[in-house]
């Protein structure tokens with residue numbers, strides 16, 4: 109007999125904050141302690157090996173095996189001082205999360221004893237049995253080989269007793285089977301396309317970096333309540349549950365005081381993050397009850413994305429120490445906000461110039477406007493593809509609702525930049541560009557100094573918002589690997605910059621001055637983006653949907669359909685031209701996307717059916733039995749008046765019967781739809797069929813939630829929203 113729900117709730121409620129023992133040093137003293145960074149390179153490598161590895165990291169020079177052996181030796185010495193016994197290649201396959209397979213340092217020494225060994229070969233490359241990772245048919249199961257290869261640009265780190273080596277993951281025939289490989293290719297593409305443009309403004313520029321600052325939203329749920337919810341355990345979200353009377357309507361959670369158990373958890377993950385060199389900066393309560401957010405200081409895109417993946421792993425494991433489970437699902441609870449992972453993105457040069465922030469003079473402003481406009485043109489051209497890059501079975505529940513961006517990719521510029529662009533269209537091309545910076549604004553109280561107002565306001569309804577020195581891609585889902593969105597965005601921008609440069613070169617070779625040539629090339633682009641992708645209004649309205657359709661933006665809401673953008677001609681042309689994905693990889697990845705979509709909905713559908721049969725219906729019938737007994741007793745004692753006296757009980761008993769039979773018929777219709785869908789061979793068609801099944805789950809939950817509302821609280825077996833969301 110399982111514990112009564114009340115006892116589970118009571119146990120959860122009584123939990124106290126865990127005491128977190130922080131290192132006595134200052135953060136700056138232990139920051140990066142578990143990362144093989146430059147300090148460790150200096151300490152554990154000889155000068156020649158250091159120089160070779162440094163060149164490899166900074167300029168992508170290749171490492172010879174002799175150097176790799178020495179690097180491995182140094183890493184091993186460092187790792188063993190931290191009690192490390194195992195190594196793993198750490199990679200990001202096309203599943204949720206990261207993959208690792210640990211190998212011990214131990215080996216025979218050839219003389220009957222054992223030694224610890226780790227050489228360059230096992231640092232640089234490994235061959236995990238890859239047959240069980242999604243590959244979209246690239247790797248037929250008889251050819252199970254997949255290779256992981258070290259990415260020296262992301263530092264090796266220690267997790268527990270294991271040395272983790274960030275790697276790419278590719279097939280025997282060279283196709284990428286992971287998120288990291290295409291991201292690195294896209295970052296190279298944007299660098300290659302941006303550098304020649306920057307050099308027109310400053311010949312000393314040698315590299316352009318893409319930066320990422322992610323904001324990770326998440327829910328924390330007490331682990332005992334979580335364990336009593338099969339839907340949370342198996343799907344990461346509640347498939348049923350009546351709304352609590354109070355949810356987020358008082359707006360009292362956002363930025364509220366952080367509850368003590370949660371604060372201890374946050375402190376703990378920060379310590380772990382700092383040891384791993386993850387520069388966490390911000391933590392706060394989010395809008396929904398038990399929803400929170402953390403964000404680091406932004407960094408180079410590939411590294412920052414690795415750190416996000418590391419962070420999600422840290423959060424999962426540390427949460428259990430505090431009796432919590434972290435929910436990264438985009439929509440764990442109906443009726444309140446879901447979670448996103450805003451990707452703040454920008455470009456900057458190795459000379460320290462930000463390319464998406466207004467500058468100090470007309471020349472730097474011209475460079476800024478060049479990049480700013482080209483980014484928007486890229487977003488315009490590939491708006492459907494960018495939406496596809498953030499689409500998933502789980503994010504589908506969040507997009508389009510009144511809490512996250514609508515399912516139309518448009519860009520918010522704010523008043524200042526919209527004004528600048530409009531002016532540029534009207535003035536002669538050689539007019540120096542002026543951009544108003546932060547303005548002082550008096551708050552009207554003498555004791556408070558002027559506050560500085562940014563040159564952009566905010567628009568929470570925009571999926572791609574300019575925020576003064578970066579764009580914020582707000583449609584990315586909280587459980588996603590940022591690389592999916594970042595690969596697409598960086599590639600789209602790279603392509604646009606190449607096209608822009610080609611047009612610009614024509615103007616320059618006609619003898620125009622740089623500023624005139626740039627503006628003459630930009631003007632038609634500016635006109636087009638203002639008319640199409642730029643939208644500062646409320647993205648949730650029906651008028652915007654109609655208007656967006658007229659403007660030619662993609663407004664589709666079916667996730668299986670959205671994925672088709674990946675194999676549409678403009679996308680294939682762009683990705684193959686830049687060498688980011690081959691046509692074969694694009695097709696294979698869509699197979700994986702559709703398959704994953706169908707499987708996720710299939711699991712949700714199964715869980716819904718089983719919870720209905722095993723939890724909900726028995727509870728409802730139990731309560732109905734009580735009602736019937738009462739009605740029978742009434743009849744025995746008051747044969748004349750019982751119908752009137754037991755009117756409520758009779759109604760309730762009838763309502764329960766009709767809801768139970770309604771649930772049963774909807775579940776069996778859903779089961780037969782599933783059987784039909786399962787028989788479909790084509791992954792796209794199957795995903796389309798599962799899309800309909802996903803919609804039908806909502807109708808089932810409506811009836812279940814209604815039952816929860818009318819049934820006896822005492823016998824309801826599943827922790828309720830008011831318990832899961834308010835205990836912490």
Ligand code: ADP
Nearest residue numbers: 319320321322403404405406452453454577578
């Ligand atoms: P918000 O007010 O939008 O919620 P947060 O402070 O939570 O902002 O997060 C903003 C994120 O944007 C941080 O990760 C921050 O480091 C990052 N960021 C700031 N400037 C840039 C930039 N130029 N490029 C990329 N990311 C940036």
Ligand code: MG
Nearest residue numbers: 323450452580
């Ligand atoms: Mg933000």
